[in-house]
Amino acid sequence: MLEQTRRLKAPPSAKAPPPPRRQLPRLPPYARDLYDKLGVPRQDWRQPSGRIIAFAHSLIVPAGKMIGKPLRLRPFQMDFIRDVYNPCDEAGRRLRRQAVLSLARRGGKTLLAALIVLVHLVGPAKRRNTTIVSAATTRKQASIVYRFVVSMIRLNATLRNNLKIIDSTKHIAHRRDNSIYSAISAEAGGQYGEGLDLVVYDELAQARNASLYDALMTSLGSQVDPLMMIISTQAPADDHILSELIDYGGRVKSGEIDDPAFTVHLYAAAPDCDILDEREWHRANPALGDYRDIDEFRSTMRRAVKVPSLEATVRNLYLNQRVQAKAPFLTPSVWQAGNTAVDMSLFVSGRPVFGGLDLSSRADLSAFVMAVEDDAGRIHLAPRVWTPADNLGQRAARDRAQYPAWAKDDLIIPVPGSVLDYDFLVKDVGDLTAGIAFQRMAFDRWRIDVFKQSMSRLGVFVDMMAIGQGYKDMAPALDIFEELALAGRIVHGGNPVLRWCLGNTIISMDAAGNRKLDKARSFGRIDAAVAAVMAVAAMKLQTTPMLNIDTIVC
Numbered sequence: 001m002l003e004q005t006r007r008l009k010a011p012p013s014a015k016a017p018p019p020p021r022r023q024l025p026r027l028p029p030y031a032r033d034l035y036d037k038l039g040v041p042r043q044d045w046r047q048p049s050g051r052i053i054a055f056a057h058s059l060i061v062p063a064g065k066m067i068g069k070p071l072r073l074r075p076f077q078m079d080f081i082r083d084v085y086n087p088c089d090e091a092g093r094r095l096r097r098q099a100v101l102s103l104a105r106r107g108g109k110t111l112l113a114a115l116i117v118l119v120h121l122v123g124p125a126k127r128r129n130t131t132i133v134s135a136a137t138t139r140k141q142a143s144i145v146y147r148f149v150v151s152m153i154r155l156n157a158t159l160r161n162n163l164k165i166i167d168s169t170k171h172i173a174h175r176r177d178n179s180i181y182s183a184i185s186a187e188a189g190g191q192y193g194e195g196l197d198l199v200v201y202d203e204l205a206q207a208r209n210a211s212l213y214d215a216l217m218t219s220l221g222s223q224v225d226p227l228m229m230i231i232s233t234q235a236p237a238d239d240h241i242l243s244e245l246i247d248y249g250g251r252v253k254s255g256e257i258d259d260p261a262f263t264v265h266l267y268a269a270a271p272d273c274d275i276l277d278e279r280e281w282h283r284a285n286p287a288l289g290d291y292r293d294i295d296e297f298r299s300t301m302r303r304a305v306k307v308p309s310l311e312a313t314v315r316n317l318y319l320n321q322r323v324q325a326k327a328p329f330l331t332p333s334v335w336q337a338g339n340t341a342v343d344m345s346l347f348v349s350g351r352p353v354f355g356g357l358d359l360s361s362r363a364d365l366s367a368f369v370m371a372v373e374d375d376a377g378r379i380h381l382a383p384r385v386w387t388p389a390d391n392l393g394q395r396a397a398r399d400r401a402q403y404p405a406w407a408k409d410d411l412i413i414p415v416p417g418s419v420l421d422y423d424f425l426v427k428d429v430g431d432l433t434a435g436i437a438f439q440r441m442a443f444d445r446w447r448i449d450v451f452k453q454s455m456s457r458l459g460v461f462v463d464m465m466a467i468g469q470g471y472k473d474m475a476p477a478l479d480i481f482e483e484l485a486l487a488g489r490i491v492h493g494g495n496p497v498l499r500w501c502l503g504n505t506i507i508s509m510d511a512a513g514n515r516k517l518d519k520a521r522s523f524g525r526i527d528a529a530v531a532a533v534m535a536v537a538a539m540k541l542q543t544t545p546m547l548n549i550d551t552i553v554c
Helices: 029-038 048-056 075-085 109-121 139-154 157-162 211-220 241-254 278-284 294-306 308-317 332-336 344-348 392-399 403-408 422-433 448-458 471-486 496-504 527-540
Strands: 098-102 131-136 163-166 171-174 180-185 198-202 227-232 262-266 353-358 366-373 379-388 413-415 438-443 464-466 507-509 515-517
Touching: 029 048, 048 075, 048 109, 075 098, 075 262, 098 241, 109 131, 109 139, 109 198, 109 227, 131 139, 131 211, 139 157, 139 163, 139 171, 139 180, 139 198, 157 163, 198 211, 211 227, 211 392, 227 241, 241 262, 278 294, 294 308, 332 471, 332 496, 344 366, 344 379, 353 422, 353 527, 366 422, 366 527, 379 392, 379 422, 379 496, 379 527, 392 403, 413 422, 422 438, 422 448, 438 527, 471 515, 471 527, 496 527, 515 527
Parallel strands: 098 227, 098 262, 131 180, 131 198, 198 227, 353 438, 379 413, 438 464
Antiparallel strands: 163 171, 171 180, 353 366, 366 379, 507 515
């Protein structure tokens, strides 16, 4: 079961009866005139959404095509506000505790995020001593929402008189009580104690893990009416925290799960749609032609048809589809072609065996993969992956990986301690390569000097060849591995650790078309994938004669 079970309260097994209808207050004549002047739809006049829409329409647009004009919410924005703020219990308390709005880029999301901050800091949803944060993955993204909030304040005299802007710390304080708003990012780090009333998470899809999200959800736990609002384009992967939340919200919407505290509004094109189908454009971009220029949009889509490498990016960012925007190394269907049983007897049959070693930070994964070829020309892979035993569960949550389960199944080897002991790794490599026709081990140069010192100290000697991680060395290694995988000649037995690392890999390409595995841009750990590529390269790109074990065994 996905990890939202630790983030979301488990729903009751049977549907709860609907809350009794509240008696809505009558609207006084002066409010009717104001609402009519501000363009508040009549359906909202006696609802909480009416006050929020009226507040929004009293503000000025701070940036974009409509800069300097009165803010007017679009229908999709008002629908979202109604769904979040109107459902209440019989005591008048808001039912929603978590809300997700997902649509394509440049669709008015940041403006809405800034508005929600002001609604709770100084507007209709304000309470005394409120603590509000807008969160983002990067400092740059966090500063965008903050600048929108600041600009909206400076364009309105009433807001200027009530709020104090502290640019040095990206804080805004209410002058009459202790209410405060802060902009934070995952990059900046830090701890977030309990006591947050509102979190507006902008572009959660950019988060590489759920650490900040989990910390903020915990911080909301002690408040009476907390609200976590996520406004983001879709994440590219199914196992991303945003994807899990959207999928959960879909089950709530369908009635499969009864959870009145959760809602999701998803605007996305159909998964297999033609990227030139303009009807699908509008499904993912409810403000197309408004916030986003349709001529620019149309030009980009036409260019994506001519340049296939742009299609994944366009589908993710322009059509809000759950598609990997960065180029992965191998597709799942290609990798699945090699999901047949690895013949371990091949490794001890006297056939030449090759290896690849990828060392990481001593607090993370390191991997050694052996490769051997059968009579049909298929390459069988045998991975050995190590990780520190201490804090295994915490790192599993950070990396969104099944480390404890994999360790239980001997798919990864927990090394005693909080860091990897290279003597342990060297001894393991020595044991694995002893008594077989092991030819050579390809390695990445990073930290190899420390590894070699352990080899010398323990008397473990194997032939070694360096394969750099730049374009020059990695390009031919990737080419041969990809060629074999496409032909179904990489046999891996469905090893979940290797599959996970392959799924995390991202390819970078230089101007000459050379490729490399890019650790910095990848979504998670890729060490076993790198080691596998190097093991195959050591076999297929060899330049020295192979060692025949029969010539040295008496």
